[in-house]
Amino acid sequence: MNSRFGGRLVGPVAGVVLWWLPLAVAGAEPATANADQGTEPIARDVDFAVDVAPLLSRYGCNSGGCHGKASGQNGFKLSLFGFDTQFDYDALARQARGRRVFPAAPDHSLLLRKATGAVPHGGGARVDPQSEAYQVLHRWIEQGCPPASPTAPRVVAVSVTPRSQVLARDATLQLRVEAVYSDGSRRDVTAHAQYATNLDVVATVDDAGWVEARGQSGEAAVMCRYMGQVAVFRAIVPHGQSLSELPGFERRNWIDELAASRWKQLGLAPSPACDDATFLRRVTIDLCGRLPTVDEARQFLDDPANEKRSRVIDRLLDSPDYPAYFAMRWGTILRNSRLAGADQAAYAFHNWIKDQVARNRPYDEFVRGIVAAAGEWQDAPAINWYWQMRDDQLHQVTSDTAQVFLGVRLQCARCHHHPYERWSQEDYYGLAGFFTRLGRKSFGQPPPYYAAANPTTGETNPLTGKVPEPKFPDGEYARFSPEDDPRHALVDWMAQPDNPYFSRVLVNRLWGHFLGRGLVQEVDDLRETNPASNPELLDALARDFVAHQFDVKHVIRTIVGSGVYQLSSEPNESNLDDRQNFARFYARRLIAEVFHDATDQLCGTRTRFSGVSDSARAVDLPHEGFGSYFLDTFDRPRRVTGCECERSSGATLAQVLLLANSDEIENKIASGEGRVARLVADQRPVAEAVEELYLAAYARRPTDAERQAATAYVQSQDNQRQALEDLLWTLLNSKEFAFNH
Amino acid sequence: MLEICCTGGSVGKSFSRRTLLRVGALGVGGLALPELLRGEARAAAEGTPRPRKSVILVWLAGGPSHIDMYDLKPTAPAEFRGEFQPIATNVPGIQISEHLPLQAAIMDKLAIVRSACHTNAGHGMGSQWMLTGYQPTIEVNDNIYPSLGSVVSRMLGARDAALPAYVNLPRSLDLGKAAYLGASYNPFSPENDPNSDGFQVRNLKLPSRVDLARLQRRRDLLGTLDAIRRDIDLRGDLDGLDTFYRDALRMVTNDRAIQAFDIKQEPDALRDRYGRNDLGQSCLLARRLVEAGVTFVAIQAGGGWDTHGDNFKQLKDNLLPKYDRAVATLVQDLCDRGRQDDVLVMSFGEFGRTPRINPGAGRDHWPGAMSVLYAGGGLRMGQVVGSTNDKGEYPTSRPFSPGCVLSTMYHALGIDHRHVFHDQAHRPLPILNEGRPIEELI
Structure with a gap:
């Protein structure tokens, strides 16, 4: 080159x-x-x-x-x-x-x-x-290898020119990187900086700062690093000519305005709004982790009211299935597990989370209940968060706090300066400093935790050789008296309205949950070098969350009430390549627990897990320790990290064989207590039976052609029950079933 | 980003072949068998398939005792040398344990590396290191880095689309998973002992209520409904799943997988020669699988190698006879079939065992020195590489890291071990971050 x-x-x-x-x-x-x-x-x-x-x-x-x-x-x-x-x-x-x-x-x-x-x-x-x-x-x-002069100017910042540019699909561009020194002088360091792109299908960069668009539309962030300082260039390759309006796009709330201005700039035409059945299935899965029932689907489809979509959102948010599902999602990243051998604490922590979600406890108070948990597990079940990490408590808690609640992957800075960001070892050990006085008693499973007057850890900060001292990320060292619990001060700092991390990572996490991908992706990796695909939207969501006193349900209502959330997943010419800007709904596979329960729901069966009540579904399980070939095969998280990325979406052969060719599923399909058995026992006409199966699987009625084909198949078979089972198998093995679309 | 993590699943030539098959939304669903076969015939006519090598790893979980198997020290003090005597092999100058007589008789088809070593004496972390080439920093019971089989699966795919690329026998290895490569590269395992009478692969056989005709009817119905379904064409988002359904249903409908896994087709005499136990039959099944087109088979060679107590009795009465017979028969069988250069057999565990015998007549964990066995794969056989000191404690020549052990295998397969993947944090991670192939072997 x-x-x-x-x-x-x-x-x-x-x-x-x-x-x-x-x-x-x-x-x-x-x-x-x-x-x-x-x-x-x-x-x-x-x-x-x-x-x-x-x-x-x-x-x-x-x-x-x-x-x-x-x-x-x-x-x-x-x-x-x-x-x-x-x-x-x-x-x-x-x-x-x-x-x-x-x-x-x-x-x-x-x-x-x-x-x-x-x-x-x-x-x-x-x-x-x-x-x-x-x-x-x-x-x-x-010269005799003199050490660095203490008075020589140091690099305090770098800047890149241009900071962003709209590029044609085959465009090239030379970046110019300047270092800013502590004496105010500036240098061109283009040839000495290092470069990296976060999306090389959109734009690549070589080691001289030469950017080339690679033919795929989208937005790439090019990181320019010099002497520990970082600047980011954003290469925007539009999908088409910029648009002055978006015909047919229905704006439902302010999210849509911010998304629309982005789409116009990028030349992205959004897909049309999804139909009612798709919306009901989508929102029920995303809020409650289950499929709509046949009755729910019928009622919703037949409801002529204009505002029925917002009504169903409210109804689902007030139902017990919403806290059940979100307790499972939170329990996964909060590592609520029985790895540490305390089943009862895992149940208690799970129920505690569920209760917090059900009561819509302000998010800062929810986090305080975890990060500053103290006492016996019966009173403060969230100490299980600490207990699960007890083998390496100081470091695991520090990196989980950063990642889960601040969206900062700080763990690299334990050993070295963060490779892409300003985070240093000092920052890492500063955050660790808030957790050095956490004591635990020597009895109990888990034992009681308390805030001790003096450090309880033997870990030291390698920079000082001393016990880490508390320092707010990006901020000052803090001093605490022996009777203070520094963790409360940390939560206070998080919950300040201008904290740049706390609210942003939560709204981004929720956005990722509902839209299939974060505005910043991964959802817990917020950094300058990994910018949001729509920064204005992320900022607005975070501001709105703060303005509403960390009301999680409010954020959820806003997101799922938006036109963006309610777009069809069917791409059009313009947005087929879009993977960042939500101009269509990104279809995704049901996660293990939801897929498991959806299968039962469609078949009309129930799985009984041992050691938990008969009515517990997979989403209700408090920890990962309930044996299930189905859940393991669909990659149920082991709850060993605080990262959402523990779930994999890749399909495996074993999954397909299980769904299409197993006695386990066949026994559900043909269960004597199952849906098909009941349809046959009730002597329902074939057309009705077909309709019910479609409603149960897809929350929609079959099209005329589907109805005819399915009915014709059933009637062509001697054994009606087996024929309906075949239809059920077909629905269960369809993509439309496996995906939230 | 998502795109970086998830792009480029290299499924090799078979992908283009599969894309030739224009199938309904659910792959095989709308496709009659003859059509499938036509597609395959067409692919075959396009060019001869690239000859590709396979690997069979015999994983001695628990840590095999190098000093009692491949690196005996008859002149060491009694508290080190143990009970076993070395015996001559069919390669002059090379001696191994008296309890490996069958392997001694085919030493010209084997190569022993005596100087592998690392520094972690924990099962979990040692296993992760030996199975991935990466030194783990924390003890977890799941892969942080992708296992060697997952890497091979990702880089080469299966030689036959009707078969999985990466199989674990008789059940999944603890640390044999794909980590950031994605679940598609996790091993496929029957989770069942091929030595048992009722051995079968989970969900490969038709469910008891369903016969082939009924499955065919279902697939036809699925094809019909797919064809008329409301336009739920989700294109890019679902392509991978189509491929998968196609592969999986091929495994069910197209007999070849069932045939490959059907160990009962092997002559009784040969099954006896391998040994009628889980390890012996797993080795035989592994040979069937790589012949049929599986690229990587890892065999969990029983438990029991963690001989903290009664090491010698365990080895001579239980572990070594089965192991000797299974591996020697496998290597000889591959030679008899002219496949020795196409299939690399390897055997090792997470570490060696303490040369000093403990008070319970056992040996404990010892990563300071361990032996690795290679056979075939086009590598140079009939030799011993490296040496340890007079007590078998550490290498005195040619020390080899886990990365060296693994890169030798990648080299044999034609995989560049510097190829870079990205983990979820977008860190660039080469297949191996240290080590180079063992020169004496390549």
């Missing part, structure tokens, strides 16, 4: 050696310095932090596959992506008894001989001996 960039590289590459002094000291034009000035190429001392450290990133020396990984490479370890200048200095100049550098004869330094491939190097020849970079390293060694 380099030949293509020959011209563009000249300026910045020359700059690495020469621009600094004139700019920093004299403020002169960088262009006046040039490599051609030859014999006296460097008019000032090379600085380790300014000149040398960036080269370690540029040549990939400190990447995760090489010397940046936790174990280093061949005894030589650098900080990952160069976040720790002092560490890297020690590694180069001091460790290995200084044999990596040889000031008396710089060319013989191991650093240069390895980097140029003069001696065998696992990473090959990385640096050309004729290059400016080589001269910088050479000069630094010659």
